[in-house]
Amino acid sequence: MKSKTGCLICGEELVYQTDYKTMECYYCKKTFQSNVSCINNHFVCDHCHAQSGMDLIETYCLNSKSVNPADMATEIMHSDKISMHGPEHHFLVPAVLISAYCNATGDDTRLEKLRIARKRAEKIPGGFCGTHGNCGAGVGTGIFISIITKSTPLSKEEWRLSNLITGRSLISIANHGGPRCCKRDVYLALEEAVRFVKEKFNVGLESSKIHCRFSKFNKECLKEECLFFAGC
Numbered sequence: 001m002k003s004k005t006g007c008l009i010c011g012e013e014l015v016y017q018t019d020y021k022t023m024e025c026y027y028c029k030k031t032f033q034s035n036v037s038c039i040n041n042h043f044v045c046d047h048c049h050a051q052s053g054m055d056l057i058e059t060y061c062l063n064s065k066s067v068n069p070a071d072m073a074t075e076i077m078h079s080d081k082i083s084m085h086g087p088e089h090h091f092l093v094p095a096v097l098i099s100a101y102c103n104a105t106g107d108d109t110r111l112e113k114l115r116i117a118r119k120r121a122e123k124i125p126g127g128f129c130g131t132h133g134n135c136g137a138g139v140g141t142g143i144f145i146s147i148i149t150k151s152t153p154l155s156k157e158e159w160r161l162s163n164l165i166t167g168r169s170l171i172s173i174a175n176h177g178g179p180r181c182c183k184r185d186v187y188l189a190l191e192e193a194v195r196f197v198k199e200k201f202n203v204g205l206e207s208s209k210i211h212c213r214f215s216k217f218n219k220e221c222l223k224e225e226c227l228f229f230a231g232c
């Protein structure tokens, strides 16, 4: 998002040292011997550097220990691999929710859950919000609940909960109006989902006050009219 040449995370310049030291990859959390990081000490391994945006979301969510889905989404969205607006956000929402939920509950089946979420999210095309009245970030919360409840079209309570969370997310997204912003819609959907898992499953995920740092990349940004606008 920040730059096409510098650090994948913050866009700052990369610094090459003469000696090698042990560094942890920002995305996969594995450690490597390396002599390059950015001036803010971010290090990304070669494997993660070569990944697509969708793969990067999966890698990050597979290895994160966080229980704060909005913070996780912000970290991932800072990558150059994630567009300002684009259908990868449809996978981002259920992916960070699955990861945070598994971290909070000790569920050890996150790889399987992430793969299912990705398969389902890939079916939601870009621009779905404008053409089907059905923002993919909102649908992402329905994918998340359907996976953790193991809902099918024949389920009763699981079916109810899966549709209910999508409905709540879409109402929140709709109430803030267009034009679409994948960042705002992701944050709104995640806020609804954090409230929902507390209310329905008594699972406490964390949330943060959002100060959006993506405004300067969004030519349709609502600026002061957006509740996440932080003045840049």
Ligand SMILES: [Zn+2]
Binding pocket: 007, 008, 009, 010, 011, 012, 038, 039, 040, 041, 042
């Ligand atoms: Zn950096």
Ligand SMILES: [Zn+2]
Binding pocket: 025, 026, 027, 028, 029, 030, 044, 045, 046, 047, 048, 049
């Ligand atoms: Zn890595």
